[in-house]
Amino acid sequence: MYSSEESLNNDYPKFAVVGHPNKGKSSIVSSLALDDSVQIGDTPGTTQVKRGFPLKVDGKVIYELFDTPGFQRARRVLSWLNDQEPVSADKKGDVVRAFIAVHRDDERFIDEIELLEPIMNGAGIIYVVDASKPYGSEYETEMEILRWCGQPSMAILNLIGEENYTEQWKSALGHYFRMVRTFNPIKATFIEHIELLDSMSQLKEEWTKPIKVAIKVLEDLQDQKIEQTVDSIVSNMVKTLSYVHRQKIVGESATTDEEEKLKLSYREKIIKFEKEQEQNIESIWNHRSIEKVENMLVLDNVGLFSKESASIFGLSQQQLIITGASAGAMGGLGIDLLLGGGSLFLGSFIGGAVGGVGAMMGFDNLYEVKVLGQSIGKRELSVGPMKNLNFPYILLGRSLYHASVIAKRSHAMRGDIDLEQEEFLTEQIIDSEMRKTLEKVHVSLRKGDEPKEEELKAYKKVLKESFLGLL
Amino acid sequence: MYKKNSKISIKSYINFSELLKEYRGTHEENRLFALKHEALLPNPKQILLAWMEKNSFRKSKKSETQTLIQKFSTLSNFIGLFSLIFGFLAGLGLLSYSGHAPVNVIYYLLFAMFIPLLSMIISMVSLLSSGTVFNAFSLFFPLHWIETVLNFFSFRDKIDVFNTLFSDELKKWMFMNRLQLFSLLFSIGLLFALLVIVVSKDVAFSWSTTLNVSNIDFFKLLACIGFPWGHTLPSAIPSVELIEMSHYYRLGENLNTQMIQNADKLGAWWKYLAMVTLFYAIFLRFLLWLATRYGFQKQLKKDFLELDGVEKLLREFNTPFVSTESPKEEKHLEIVKESDEQVAYAVAKVYETIIGWNFSKDEILLLNDAKGISSSKISTVGGNNSFSEDQKIAKEARAEVILYVKSWEPPTMDFVDFLEELLANDNVEEIQVYPLGTVGRNYESDEREVAIWKRKIQGLKSKKVWVIDV
Structure with a gap:
C-alpha cells in the first residue's frame, strides 16, 4: 500500500542477524520484530532463506532486520576468500562480493549467499551466539568471514540453556566485535528490547537518528497497547457486570426448565464475553497463535464463588465487607457534606454499616432472576445483572492476569501459555483505596445504572495502575 | 454525497451503523485513509462521515431498516399534516358562534395557552428526567399509546429495530422532537382557524367562569398573560371596560343589554387571543422544538460517535500504523520424522579410530578418560583444520570409527561433507557418531540435541553410520 514511499527511501538502517545454526537468530528477530509468525525450531536449517522484517511507520521503513540461515560451510567460504589475491583491508568487501557473484548458483553455498548478501548490501552485522554453551574455535571461521565483510557489527549473547559461559564468550568476541550485548529473546522485557535497539543505533553514526525515531515509535506503541488493554478490560467489565439476559415466557410465571435454560444462556454469554476480551487483548499485543491452558470461569455457587476460598482472583469475605462498608460510607459522607456536617456525620456511619452488611449478605448472591410484566400482556424472564459482590474482582483478577x-x-x-498460576491474587495488586474506586462503579452496574463518566475515568486509572504494576 | 461540514442524519446514522457491522477496515487501510484526509482528522464526525462515504459500496444489500425508517418518516409527515388539520378543526369548533351565546375566551385560553404550557412543562420534565420518572411522564403522550397499540400487530418485530438501532436517549429526543412538531402544527392550525373565523364571521367573545372572579382581577390576570407583548402591542391587551362589558353570566338566557349595546367592541378580543396563541402555543413551542432538535442532533452525534467500532476506527485514524511483518512468505522446513533406525544404544570401550569434530586433542583425551574409551589413533577434524588435513584423516581411518561431536552444535554441511568423505573410505566398516554434552554436564547430552543428530544421520540413508544414544 505504501510501496511508492518505500522505494523513495531506501537508505534506512538494515541489520542482518547471522550466526551458527540453532543459536536463536530467528528468536531474536521474532522478538525484535514483535512477530510470532516467524518459524522457530530446534532443527538446524529451520530458516532456509533470508527474510526481511522492516519496521514501517505509516509505510515508511525506519529500519529492517534480516533473519538469515546459519553458516553451513564456513570453512570453505573462508578458504575461498583466503585463496584469492591478497588485498588491502578496504578491498576485502569486494572479495566477498566476488564470492557471492561466483557462487550464486552453487547449491553448496545457498545458506552463505543468503546471509552474506544483505550484509554486502549495507546491513549491519548482528552475530548471535549461545552463551549457555562453551566457546569453540570453530566460531572463529565465521567471525573471520564477517570481518572480511567490513560492515559495522555487534555480537549478541543469547542464553538458551541453563549453563553460563558469558565471560568466555565475551573475551573471544571482544577480538572481533566492538560491541557485545546480552539479550535473551524469550525473557527480554520491553526496556531490554529498547536498550538493544539503542546499542544497534550506535553501530553507525548515520543510523543513530532513525533508530532513535524507531525507539520513540515503539515506546508510543507500547503506551497505546497499554491504553487499549485497559480500555478493553474496562469495557468488558461494564458489559459483563451490567448484562441482563432476557427471554419471553409463555405462562404467567417461569417454569424451572425455562429458568435453568436462561441461567445457562446467561452463563454462556458471560464466558463468551471473557473469551472475546482475551482475544482482543491477544490481538492488541500481536500474539495471534496462542494456545492457552486456563481455568474456566465457573459461574455457580461453588468453585469460584465458594465462601471458603472465594477465588484466587477474588477477594476474601472480610475484604469484601471492608470494601462494601467503605463504599457505603463514601455515599453517606456525600449526604453529610450536603448537610454541611449538620448530620454529625451519621450519614457516613450509617452508610458504612449498611454497605458492610450488604457486602456480607451479597456474598452468596449470584444474579437476580426476575419475571417482568409487559404492557401488552406478554411476560419476560430476565437474569442479571450479576449480584455477587466478589464476581467483579474475580473477573478483574482474571483479566489483569x-x-x-x-x-x-x-x-x-x-x-x-499457562494461565493457572495460583499465586496471583487480586488483593495484592488492588489495595483497599483502589477497591473503593472500583466498588463505586460495581455498585452502579449491579443496580443496572450507567456509571458516571468521572467514576469510569477513576476506574480506568486504577486498573491502569494495577496493570502497570504487573508489567 | 459527502460534503464538508455535513450533518449527521438518521439516514447516515443507520448507514454507518450497518456498514460497521459488515466492514471496519484494517488499521493499515484506516490510517492510510486518515493520512489522505488529514484536514478532517481534528473533527471525528467529519472524518467518519467521509470514511462512510468512501466505503458505502461495501454494504452488501439494500437496508430494510432504511426502508422502514422512510415509511415511518412518511407516517410522521402524515401525522404532522393531520395535526395541522386537527388544530384547524379544533379551532373552528372552539370558535363556533351561533349568535345565541358568545365564545368564551377562557375556554379558548385553556386550549391555546394552559394545555400547551402544561404539555411543554411535562415535555421538559420528561426530557430532564430519566428512568422511572421519564416512563411515568411518557404515559401522558399519545405516541406512547400508539407504540403500545402497535405492539399488537404482526409487524411488531420490524418496529423492534428501533430498540436495537437507537439508544433510549436518542429515542427520547426523537420522540420529543416529533411531539413538539406535531403540537406546533396543531397550534398553527388553531391560529389559522382563529384568523379565518375572525375574517369570515362576526364573532362575539365573552368571558365566564364558575369562580367568583372580579373584572379587575381578571384584567390583572390577562395583563399578566399578555405581558410579553403588552408594551409593544398594547391594543392586543383587553381593557377593563372590554372585560366589564363582555362579562357573561350563564343564567342569562340571552345576551344582556350591555353586551348587545357594545356588540361592535366584543370582537376586539381576537387580537388578544391571536397573540396568546402566537406567543404561548406557537412561539414557545417553536423554541422547545428548536431545543429538542438541538438535543436530538447532539444525542445523534453522541450515539454516532459511540457506535460499536467507532472507537477502533478513530484510534486507527490517529495512530501511526506500525508494521514489522515480513513481506516474504516463510519457506517451511520439512522435518524428517525421528525413528530408531541407525541408533546405537551402547558404546564400545575400544575403537580403531577416534575422531573429534571441533574438539582439541586435549579435550578428546579428557573425554576418553571420562568415558573409559580408548584407541590407538586419535585425530581432530573441523575447527581450524584445513580441508586437506581433514581429507587425510578421513582416508587414514580404519575399521570401527567413533566420531565425537558436540551435541549442542547441530550438524552443519561442513560436518556432512567430512562424514561423506569418511563414508567413501572402504576401509571404514562402521562410523559411530557420538553427540556429547558440555564438560559442565559431565558430557551428558540433551535428548532434544541428540534427536537433531539422529534425524540428520537418518537423512543420509547410510547403513554404515550410527548415532550413539546412551
Missing part, C-alpha cells in the same frame, strides 16, 4: 501474561510474553516464545 491474562493481559499481563500476554503483554509480557515475548514474540520469540512458542507453545502454550
Whole structure:
C-alpha cells in the first residue's frame, strides 16, 4: 500500500542477524520484530532463506532486520576468500562480493549467499551466539568471514540453556566485535528490547537518528497497547457486570426448565464475553497463535464463588465487607457534606454499616432472576445483572492476569501459555483505596445504572495502575 | 454525497451503523485513509462521515431498516399534516358562534395557552428526567399509546429495530422532537382557524367562569398573560371596560343589554387571543422544538460517535500504523520424522579410530578418560583444520570409527561433507557418531540435541553410520 514511499527511501538502517545454526537468530528477530509468525525450531536449517522484517511507520521503513540461515560451510567460504589475491583491508568487501557473484548458483553455498548478501548490501552485522554453551574455535571461521565483510557489527549473547559461559564468550568476541550485548529473546522485557535497539543505533553514526525515531515509535506503541488493554478490560467489565439476559415466557410465571435454560444462556454469554476480551487483548499485543491452558470461569455457587476460598482472583469475605462498608460510607459522607456536617456525620456511619452488611449478605448472591410484566400482556424472564459482590474482582483478577501474561510474553516464545498460576491474587495488586474506586462503579452496574463518566475515568486509572504494576 | 461540514442524519446514522457491522477496515487501510484526509482528522464526525462515504459500496444489500425508517418518516409527515388539520378543526369548533351565546375566551385560553404550557412543562420534565420518572411522564403522550397499540400487530418485530438501532436517549429526543412538531402544527392550525373565523364571521367573545372572579382581577390576570407583548402591542391587551362589558353570566338566557349595546367592541378580543396563541402555543413551542432538535442532533452525534467500532476506527485514524511483518512468505522446513533406525544404544570401550569434530586433542583425551574409551589413533577434524588435513584423516581411518561431536552444535554441511568423505573410505566398516554434552554436564547430552543428530544421520540413508544414544 505504501510501496511508492518505500522505494523513495531506501537508505534506512538494515541489520542482518547471522550466526551458527540453532543459536536463536530467528528468536531474536521474532522478538525484535514483535512477530510470532516467524518459524522457530530446534532443527538446524529451520530458516532456509533470508527474510526481511522492516519496521514501517505509516509505510515508511525506519529500519529492517534480516533473519538469515546459519553458516553451513564456513570453512570453505573462508578458504575461498583466503585463496584469492591478497588485498588491502578496504578491498576485502569486494572479495566477498566476488564470492557471492561466483557462487550464486552453487547449491553448496545457498545458506552463505543468503546471509552474506544483505550484509554486502549495507546491513549491519548482528552475530548471535549461545552463551549457555562453551566457546569453540570453530566460531572463529565465521567471525573471520564477517570481518572480511567490513560492515559495522555487534555480537549478541543469547542464553538458551541453563549453563553460563558469558565471560568466555565475551573475551573471544571482544577480538572481533566492538560491541557485545546480552539479550535473551524469550525473557527480554520491553526496556531490554529498547536498550538493544539503542546499542544497534550506535553501530553507525548515520543510523543513530532513525533508530532513535524507531525507539520513540515503539515506546508510543507500547503506551497505546497499554491504553487499549485497559480500555478493553474496562469495557468488558461494564458489559459483563451490567448484562441482563432476557427471554419471553409463555405462562404467567417461569417454569424451572425455562429458568435453568436462561441461567445457562446467561452463563454462556458471560464466558463468551471473557473469551472475546482475551482475544482482543491477544490481538492488541500481536500474539495471534496462542494456545492457552486456563481455568474456566465457573459461574455457580461453588468453585469460584465458594465462601471458603472465594477465588484466587477474588477477594476474601472480610475484604469484601471492608470494601462494601467503605463504599457505603463514601455515599453517606456525600449526604453529610450536603448537610454541611449538620448530620454529625451519621450519614457516613450509617452508610458504612449498611454497605458492610450488604457486602456480607451479597456474598452468596449470584444474579437476580426476575419475571417482568409487559404492557401488552406478554411476560419476560430476565437474569442479571450479576449480584455477587466478589464476581467483579474475580473477573478483574482474571483479566489483569491474562493481559499481563500476554503483554509480557515475548514474540520469540512458542507453545502454550499457562494461565493457572495460583499465586496471583487480586488483593495484592488492588489495595483497599483502589477497591473503593472500583466498588463505586460495581455498585452502579449491579443496580443496572450507567456509571458516571468521572467514576469510569477513576476506574480506568486504577486498573491502569494495577496493570502497570504487573508489567 | 459527502460534503464538508455535513450533518449527521438518521439516514447516515443507520448507514454507518450497518456498514460497521459488515466492514471496519484494517488499521493499515484506516490510517492510510486518515493520512489522505488529514484536514478532517481534528473533527471525528467529519472524518467518519467521509470514511462512510468512501466505503458505502461495501454494504452488501439494500437496508430494510432504511426502508422502514422512510415509511415511518412518511407516517410522521402524515401525522404532522393531520395535526395541522386537527388544530384547524379544533379551532373552528372552539370558535363556533351561533349568535345565541358568545365564545368564551377562557375556554379558548385553556386550549391555546394552559394545555400547551402544561404539555411543554411535562415535555421538559420528561426530557430532564430519566428512568422511572421519564416512563411515568411518557404515559401522558399519545405516541406512547400508539407504540403500545402497535405492539399488537404482526409487524411488531420490524418496529423492534428501533430498540436495537437507537439508544433510549436518542429515542427520547426523537420522540420529543416529533411531539413538539406535531403540537406546533396543531397550534398553527388553531391560529389559522382563529384568523379565518375572525375574517369570515362576526364573532362575539365573552368571558365566564364558575369562580367568583372580579373584572379587575381578571384584567390583572390577562395583563399578566399578555405581558410579553403588552408594551409593544398594547391594543392586543383587553381593557377593563372590554372585560366589564363582555362579562357573561350563564343564567342569562340571552345576551344582556350591555353586551348587545357594545356588540361592535366584543370582537376586539381576537387580537388578544391571536397573540396568546402566537406567543404561548406557537412561539414557545417553536423554541422547545428548536431545543429538542438541538438535543436530538447532539444525542445523534453522541450515539454516532459511540457506535460499536467507532472507537477502533478513530484510534486507527490517529495512530501511526506500525508494521514489522515480513513481506516474504516463510519457506517451511520439512522435518524428517525421528525413528530408531541407525541408533546405537551402547558404546564400545575400544575403537580403531577416534575422531573429534571441533574438539582439541586435549579435550578428546579428557573425554576418553571420562568415558573409559580408548584407541590407538586419535585425530581432530573441523575447527581450524584445513580441508586437506581433514581429507587425510578421513582416508587414514580404519575399521570401527567413533566420531565425537558436540551435541549442542547441530550438524552443519561442513560436518556432512567430512562424514561423506569418511563414508567413501572402504576401509571404514562402521562410523559411530557420538553427540556429547558440555564438560559442565559431565558430557551428558540433551535428548532434544541428540534427536537433531539422529534425524540428520537418518537423512543420509547410510547403513554404515550410527548415532550413539546412551
